[in-house]
Amino acid sequence: MQNFEFYNPTKIIFGKDSISKLSTEIPDNAKVLLLYGGGSIKNNGIYEQVKTALSNFEVVEFGGIPANPEYEVLLKALEIIKTENITYLLAVGGGSVIDGTKFLSSAALYEGVSPWDIISKFIRTEKGMPFGTVLTLPATGSEMNSGAVITRKETQEKFGMGGPGLFPQFSILDPQAIHSIPKHQIANGITDAFTHVLEQYMTYPTQAFLQDRFCESILQTLIEVAPLVLENPYNHEAASNYMWCCTMALNGLIQKGVPTDWAVHAIGHELTAQFGIDHARTLAIIAPSHYRYSIESKKIKLAQFAERVFGVQTGTIEEKATAGIEKMEAFFHSLNIKTKLSEYTSEYQGVAERIESRFIARNWMGLGEHKSLTPADVKKIVEMSY
Amino acid sequence: MQNFEFYNPTKIIFGKDSISKLSTEIPDNAKVLLLYGGGSIKNNGIYEQVKTALSNFEVVEFGGIPANPEYEVLLKALEIIKTENITYLLAVGGGSVIDGTKFLSSAALYEGVSPWDIISKFIRTEKGMPFGTVLTLPATGSEMNSGAVITRKETQEKFGMGGPGLFPQFSILDPQAIHSIPKHQIANGITDAFTHVLEQYMTYPTQAFLQDRFCESILQTLIEVAPLVLENPYNHEAASNYMWCCTMALNGLIQKGVPTDWAVHAIGHELTAQFGIDHARTLAIIAPSHYRYSIESKKIKLAQFAERVFGVQTGTIEEKATAGIEKMEAFFHSLNIKTKLSEYTSEYQGVAERIESRFIARNWMGLGEHKSLTPADVKKIVEMSY
Numbered sequence: 001m002q003n004f005e006f007y008n009p010t011k012i013i014f015g016k017d018s019i020s021k022l023s024t025e026i027p028d029n030a031k032v033l034l035l036y037g038g039g040s041i042k043n044n045g046i047y048e049q050v051k052t053a054l055s056n057f058e059v060v061e062f063g064g065i066p067a068n069p070e071y072e073v074l075l076k077a078l079e080i081i082k083t084e085n086i087t088y089l090l091a092v093g094g095g096s097v098i099d100g101t102k103f104l105s106s107a108a109l110y111e112g113v114s115p116w117d118i119i120s121k122f123i124r125t126e127k128g129m130p131f132g133t134v135l136t137l138p139a140t141g142s143e144m145n146s147g148a149v150i151t152r153k154e155t156q157e158k159f160g161m162g163g164p165g166l167f168p169q170f171s172i173l174d175p176q177a178i179h180s181i182p183k184h185q186i187a188n189g190i191t192d193a194f195t196h197v198l199e200q201y202m203t204y205p206t207q208a209f210l211q212d213r214f215c216e217s218i219l220q221t222l223i224e225v226a227p228l229v230l231e232n233p234y235n236h237e238a239a240s241n242y243m244w245c246c247t248m249a250l251n252g253l254i255q256k257g258v259p260t261d262w263a264v265h266a267i268g269h270e271l272t273a274q275f276g277i278d279h280a281r282t283l284a285i286i287a288p289s290h291y292r293y294s295i296e297s298k299k300i301k302l303a304q305f306a307e308r309v310f311g312v313q314t315g316t317i318e319e320k321a322t323a324g325i326e327k328m329e330a331f332f333h334s335l336n337i338k339t340k341l342s343e344y345t346s347e348y349q350g351v352a353e354r355i356e357s358r359f360i361a362r363n364w365m366g367l368g369e370h371k372s373l374t375p376a377d378v379k380k381i382v383e384m385s386y
Numbered sequence: 387m388q389n390f391e392f393y394n395p396t397k398i399i400f401g402k403d404s405i406s407k408l409s410t411e412i413p414d415n416a417k418v419l420l421l422y423g424g425g426s427i428k429n430n431g432i433y434e435q436v437k438t439a440l441s442n443f444e445v446v447e448f449g450g451i452p453a454n455p456e457y458e459v460l461l462k463a464l465e466i467i468k469t470e471n472i473t474y475l476l477a478v479g480g481g482s483v484i485d486g487t488k489f490l491s492s493a494a495l496y497e498g499v500s501p502w503d504i505i506s507k508f509i510r511t512e513k514g515m516p517f518g519t520v521l522t523l524p525a526t527g528s529e530m531n532s533g534a535v536i537t538r539k540e541t542q543e544k545f546g547m548g549g550p551g552l553f554p555q556f557s558i559l560d561p562q563a564i565h566s567i568p569k570h571q572i573a574n575g576i577t578d579a580f581t582h583v584l585e586q587y588m589t590y591p592t593q594a595f596l597q598d599r600f601c602e603s604i605l606q607t608l609i610e611v612a613p614l615v616l617e618n619p620y621n622h623e624a625a626s627n628y629m630w631c632c633t634m635a636l637n638g639l640i641q642k643g644v645p646t647d648w649a650v651h652a653i654g655h656e657l658t659a660q661f662g663i664d665h666a667r668t669l670a671i672i673a674p675s676h677y678r679y680s681i682e683s684k685k686i687k688l689a690q691f692a693e694r695v696f697g698v699q700t701g702t703i704e705e706k707a708t709a710g711i712e713k714m715e716a717f718f719h720s721l722n723i724k725t726k727l728s729e730y731t732s733e734y735q736g737v738a739e740r741i742e743s744r745f746i747a748r749n750w751m752g753l754g755e756h757k758s759l760t761p762a763d764v765k766k767i768v769e770m771s772y
Contacts, residue, residue: 001626005398006397007398011392011393012391015643209607213607216603220595221599224595225595241387241596245596
């Protein structure tokens with residue numbers, strides 16, 4: 001186990017009908033900017049619940065934050081924060097709205113020339129404008145961590161940002177939120193959370209026995225509840241487990257003391273940028289190829305995954321490792337998530353080379369838990385995913 | 387899964403040689419009261435490491451906090467806090483020193499007549515004097531929660547206290563601390579953490595699949611590393627897992643969304659009060675009897691425990707449940723922890739009646755996850771443990 005630091009001050013308010021608790025979490029005299037996405041919250045009752053809970057506050061609204069929150073859109077919200085003297089932000093949405101809100105939390109208190117500095121100069125946010133969240137789409141874990149991914153449309157790039165000042169003060173998780181989520185988005189959420197765990201688990205053994213088992217616990221639970229929530233999102237127990245798994249998959253806990261990979265995300269982001277494929281689906285495309293390509297360095301954990309998560313008891317380490325990848329693919333397929341790029345687009349030829357070039361053009365740091373994957377390796381992994 | 391709230395802002399600094407990070411966690415101008423126990427930290431090098439890390443601070447010391455921290459002793463430390471204008475507390479020790487420090491954190495800012503009010507009137511501490519901890523004995527989890535147990539000697543009673551103001555600001559967990567811990571204390575720590583998990587797990591099923599698996603993860607890991615740390619406390623990987631398991635067993639996470647029991651602790655405290663038996667050993671005495679007595683209501687979880695933690699695959703629910711209790715006893719015995727009261731004292735006759743009387747004399751709320759155990763039930767459980 002490696003040395004680590006763990007800190008996560010976000011208060012989680014979890015359960016049925018918990019949105020009404022909003023009012024006691026926001027300071028009495030706050031002027032609130034309510035941030036949301038495409039407006040689905042106006043159709044599923046969540047908007048009404050939030051407005052009722054905020055009835056004693058002065059509230060300004062900003063809707064329309066898109067999936068993959070765009071810097072240009074967020075600048076308009078930043079303008080409102082300044083002109084309206086907003087003191088508190090409330091994100092009502094999924095990972096995109098919450099990530100966008102984190103950027104705004106940082107930018108609202110940033111004293112430099114341009115808020116783009118926060119991203120381009122990798123400025124770690126020590127203190128942001130306080131904010132809370134009401135989670136409407138379990139997937140990214142952003143409701144209980146201090147990181148965000150912001151998109152700049154003109155360059156087709158996604159940029160990470162974060163810092164200890166960007167934890168939500170509170171996050172409200174009502175599993176009833178999933179009642180109205182389209183099935184393909186629930187499948188995306190499960191795939192996203194599942195892959196978040198894999199990025200922190202599928203590396204090499206470090207005798208972090210507890211962390212390994214926590215990872216396997218989340219994976220097993222997602223596998224157990226996935227068919228239940230997809231069949232019936234009103235299954236409250238299944239929905240609750242799905243929602244809590246997504247949060248625990250990326251709130252920092254399971255990554256402590258262990259190496260992490262994140263190559264699947266780095267490569268997957270490129271497929272979203274080039275083809276507009278849903279984030280989660282790009283992960284399901286890349287993960288199997290990455291694990292096959294890197295099987296020599298990952299085979300012990302892949303075999304452990306096959307044994308403990310899927311009950312594969314026979315075979316050599318190599319056979320179990322291969323079985324683990326196949327079981328993972330079969331799980332994605334069971335969610336109706338396709339795992340080959342050619343199943344999403346017919347224009348995939350040449351993309352491996354284009355991604356290789358884009359990676360070469362950056363200040364390349366290496367990918368994977370050993371930082372050993374080169375742009376040429378990435379090219380091969382993408383080709384394997386065709 | 388039940389509705390829940392989770393909040394835990396303690397920063398964990400975990401790993402080899404982490405005590406030196408103390409200085410950056412305490413505010414620059416703090417006047418620190420360094421609190422410790424019987425003085426073992428002066429023999430194992432930890433005192434020196436702490437003093438070195440604190441070299442730029444004004445530090446006053448208070449040693450001698452006993453196991454089961456006593457109110458009367460703590461009042462002397464409180465006097466020092468006031469006369470010396472202390473602004474920050476640093477607990478260096480195990481659960482007793484940390485619990486005592488939590489009482490002092492609360493009492494230092496208490497504005498009422500007597501600090502005893504905090505305990506006798508169940509006053510929840512919303513704000514305490516800030517404090518950090520350096521953990522020297524993994525067991526109680528107090529380093530990452532907001533609760534404490536304080537003993538009043540004259541009445542042979544233990545009282546719980548707590549509140550959101552009593553989380554340590556930081557806790558430093560260096561697994562090297564266990565190098566010098568006597569074996570029987572390591573065995574106690576493992577037993578304490580193991581039973582903490584059981585109190586939050588061994589109830590009835592609530593479809594909290596993730597919480598169940600997290601509990602089983604901690605139990606399995608403790609079982610895996612127990613023989614390793616007992617054989618060689620210098621086994622850093624085993625020590626790290628042991629230490630992290632103890633913290634995760636009682637930092638609030640695994641109890642969220644599920645019923646909890648805590649009858650084993652309530653009854654065990656009485657055995658410590660009457661016979662001075664180590665806290666952890668009283669848990670190993672009571673747990674098997676409690677689970678046998680309550681097998682009808684706990685058998686589903688007992689069987690799940692037998693299956694998932696100990697690999698018991700055959701038998702009826704009842705047979706698996708019984709096997710689970712036997713495997714648990716065998717685990718305690720493997721730590722050289724005896725599980726019968728008569729193995730600790732020859733003067734056990736009549737204690738069941740005495741405990742029954744003491745429980746009757748209190749404002750009885752019922753014990754167990756259903757609050758259904760009466761003093762008469764407790765009497766029978768204690769008799770079964772003879």
